[in-house]
Amino acid sequence: MAGRRRWTSEEILDAAADLLRTSDAESFSVRKLAAALGTDSSSLYRHFRSKTELLRAVADRILVAAMDGYRPRGGDWRERITALALRLREAFEGQPQLAAVWGRHASGGNGSRLVMEEVLQALRESGLPDEEIPARYHRLAVLIASLIASEAAVRTLTSEEYEQGMELFRVAVFGADPERFPALAHFARDVPPLGADRPAAFEEILAAQLDHIEAAIE
Template sequence: MTGRRRWTADEILDKAAELLRTGDTESFSLRKLAAALGTDSSSLYRHFRNKTELLREVADRVLQAAMADHRTGGGGADGADWKERVTALALRLREGFGEQPQLAAIWGRYGSGGAGSRLVMEELLRILHDAGLPEREVPVRYHRLVVLLSALISAEGGLGSVAPEEYEQGLEQFRVAVLGADPERFPMLARFAREVRPLGADRRAAFEELLAAQLADIEASLEASSSEASSG
């Protein structure tokens, strides 16, 4: 009698990504993954200590794929194109997770210390350094940027995982609740009811505007640092 097949870590991650694309993270479990592979949970623990570690590895694969052919460096000594470089990286990450929305939420929730995560960290830190930020500000600005990107991409991913009919039902409930708001109890809501938009509306423009605002803040800091250096 032959024993059960031993799956490699990559094969396990492939199947996990497949299940997560068609399901949700809350219902995902190592037991379900093992059943899909035709094995038992104990065989998965040879490769992964727990569910969280496995989910981090799955999300990190998306980061690795997004960074696979990304052109790093090349910013120039004056950092003239640093904003374009950050934007290009951000859009690349959004595109990668856009194809696998459930995995975006995993990245936002669990983070990752894998190879893909390190590539993203290295590139963002390099760009900010090339831009001319003072050394002490580089890690701080990096953290703000990566938190913003993670939150925005995760939010888009969560929206992308909602079935069209569920999304339409939510929109209808939103319209009824907002347009029917009692003007005495909710005077501002009633006043702006026709202009207020649901959270899921036009996320692409919101993503770009919020990222641009963060980059403008960094640019203002660069200008302030340059002025201080000149006056000193």
């Protein structure tokens, strides 16, 4: 009787990525992945010690793909960081379920190293003293990962879930008692929902953080 096929780490990650396109990271399990591959969980644990380690590896492959062939397009340090952030956001658009995984866990893989190297190089070019760069890097990394995860969370909603959320937003805003919530009543017609115009918000928030760094340099 023929034994079960031995899956490579890359084949397991390919299958995990396919499975995550139709489910979220919370409902994803090694058992489900093993069933999709026609094997048992123990064979997968030989390659990855836990579900978290496997998810980190899948997320890191997105970073590797995003950085593949990437070269700074010239310009100053701000343009380098902005271009990189937009490239990462675009990379996670096709796999939004993994944006939260990347934001929650440091991948520690080669993709993560490539991203870190690019941001650190850009910050060194900015003129910041070396002793300030690690903290500035950390703030930027937290901000970019959070913004990408926030956008991705909206993309994982079904159209029905999105419409339900919009209706709840309208009820919360337009149904607010003006005596108890006077500011909300005043701005009700102008306050956009969280899902509105996220690309512009992403770039404006990132630019504000870069302004903060630039002010420190000056």
